[in-house]
Amino acid sequence: MAKDVAVIGVGQSNFVRGYEGSIRELAFEAFREAMQDAGITNKDVDASVFCSAPEYDKQRSPAGVLAEYLGLIPQPTFYVETVCSSSSTGVKVAYSMIKSGLHDVVVVLGFQKMSEITSAESQERMGRGADIQWEAPFGTMMPAYYALYAQAYMAKNGLTHDDLMNVRIKSGTYGQINERAVYRKGVKASDFDPNNPDARMAAPVAWPLRVGDACANADGSSCIILANAEKAKAFSKKPVWILGIGAASEAVNMASRPDFSKGLSVGYKAAEQAYKMAGIKPSDVKVAEVHDCFTIAEIMAYEGLGFAPMGEGKQLIREKATYKEGRIPVNVDGGLLSKGHPIGATGGSQIRTIVLQLRGEAGPMQVPGEPDIGLVHNVGGVGLYGNVTIFGR
Amino acid sequence: MGFEKFGRKSFTGMTKTAKFVDLLAEGKIEGTVCKQCGAKYFPPRADCAACLSKDMDWFEMPKKGKLETYTIAYYAPYGFEKDCPYTMGVVEYDGGLKLFARLSGDLKPEDIKVGMDVSIRPIKYEDGQLSFEITKA
Numbered sequence A: 001m002a003k004d005v006a007v008i009g010v011g012q013s014n015f016v017r018g019y020e021g022s023i024r025e026l027a028f029e030a031f032r033e034a035m036q037d038a039g040i041t042n043k044d045v046d047a048s049v050f051c052s053a054p055e056y057d058k059q060r061s062p063a064g065v066l067a068e069y070l071g072l073i074p075q076p077t078f079y080v081e082t083v084c085s086s087s088s089t090g091v092k093v094a095y096s097m098i099k100s101g102l103h104d105v106v107v108v109l110g111f112q113k114m115s116e117i118t119s120a121e122s123q124e125r126m127g128r129g130a131d132i133q134w135e136a137p138f139g140t141m142m143p144a145y146y147a148l149y150a151q152a153y154m155a156k157n158g159l160t161h162d163d164l165m166n167v168r169i170k171s172g173t174y175g176q177i178n179e180r181a182v183y184r185k186g187v188k189a190s191d192f193d194p195n196n197p198d199a200r201m202a203a204p205v206a207w208p209l210r211v212g213d214a215c216a217n218a219d220g221s222s223c224i225i226l227a228n229a230e231k232a233k234a235f236s237k238k239p240v241w242i243l244g245i246g247a248a249s250e251a252v253n254m255a256s257r258p259d260f261s262k263g264l265s266v267g268y269k270a271a272e273q274a275y276k277m278a279g280i281k282p283s284d285v286k287v288a289e290v291h292d293c294f295t296i297a298e299i300m301a302y303e304g305l306g307f308a309p310m311g312e313g314k315q316l317i318r319e320k321a322t323y324k325e326g327r328i329p330v331n332v333d334g335g336l337l338s339k340g341h342p343i344g345a346t347g348g349s350q351i352r353t354i355v356l357q358l359r360g361e362a363g364p365m366q367v368p369g370e371p372d373i374g375l376v377h378n379v380g381g382v383g384l385y386g387n388v389t390i391f392g393r
Numbered sequence B: 001m002g003f004e005k006f007g008r009k010s011f012t013g014m015t016k017t018a019k020f021v022d023l024l025a026e027g028k029i030e031g032t033v034c035k036q037c038g039a040k041y042f043p044p045r046a047d048c049a050a051c052l053s054k055d056m057d058w059f060e061m062p063k064k065g066k067l068e069t070y071t072i073a074y075y076a077p078y079g080f081e082k083d084c085p086y087t088m089g090v091v092e093y094d095g096g097l098k099l100f101a102r103l104s105g106d107l108k109p110e111d112i113k114v115g116m117d118v119s120i121r122p123i124k125y126e127d128g129q130l131s132f133e134i135t136k137a
């Protein structure tokens, strides 16, 4: 496995409801932390890449505006978008820019201020979240799409609502100890009990998915600073190397999708490429971040990434194998479910978690045994885009 | 023009496949087939990505298929709230074609099962919008 491009700095804002500032100020929060982490100044940065889901931004072409605010002009800057996977796509682009020899140090900044628009505007945009010509006219929205996968998967593989609930309980376990998470409360089985009048998580959203199966919206930013081998060794005592990258796309329309019971094709296709490039097996991964925008998505990711055989993902949650002390810890920062999902910032935040884990700096969330290989699985849309990135010390 | 008549609420009026809506008005649910290479598409397309041909014909979708998956929506995006709850699903046909639509409102949740035989039919809403839905076979 080649060690050509490394992460030398990571940063993340608090993930919050209703950030009290503008997008440039939000971006600064993650940028400041990542620059201080890397121990570099803006003169050391050769280029920047900005990532978000543009339908939430009032600002047109935000890259130039944010680059100026962060002191990254006159260096080149541009914008990258793959909805919820925008910032891991940004990291893939930055990797290519460095690997080609064009630039030595590149900043990737993911941000999303979901509260930038009113909830009425947000409701209107939700209706246009997929194929506006052939599907939106039926009244589709994000939870309904994941529910189609959940229904087919549960019918075939014997996955139960309790299994889904247990994914949410695991997220709550770690959301409680992650001071950057938007949802800091623990989750109990009684929160999903339809007979409990206080159980806010039991109500159906898009059957078979319930309120508690869905991730939390949030405002937030993330920043990943990448460098070539020479600069990484000069700047960083603990560089974390990119060992493998895989990426795939899939048809937007559900009528053009392969077998729903097998999960998102972009997940398993991107994983295969990333493992091949890194020259490792799924069992070599010591800690992972997967795209749990819904509980079902985490179960499907277990299988797509090869942590469990197809149809057997439920065993990992039943055996608590994806807890911090388990065989393959997954989303021990609370995941999208508890940490929150500020769309454009999510991939960068997942990468930050893995980098901190590999450096042994994850605090109360640290996985024991000094993990040396970590994986990030980040999906855009309903499996429209998917990135799998493998990191090592 | 013409496509603004499609669905509960259309988001676009302009497409070269707008004839789909005229066909719905005639009681037909049709996809497109490439005259050059024979590739079949549903939802319909004006262009063939397999061979780059723009020479397409219409063909009628099969009546009988199996329900691959479904969901019952208890929340709806802006403009669809009054329909809640409503059910949407994917039909799978022999030969690889699939179709996405709402399920007919006369199907009760307890009657809907993954893998069940289903059919499809065109529908007209009270405001004149045209669509199609999945029904019991």
Ligand SMILES: [Zn+2]
Residues within 6 Å of the ligand: B034, B035, B036, B037, B038, B039, B048, B049, B050, B051, B052, B053
């Ligand atoms: Zn053709």
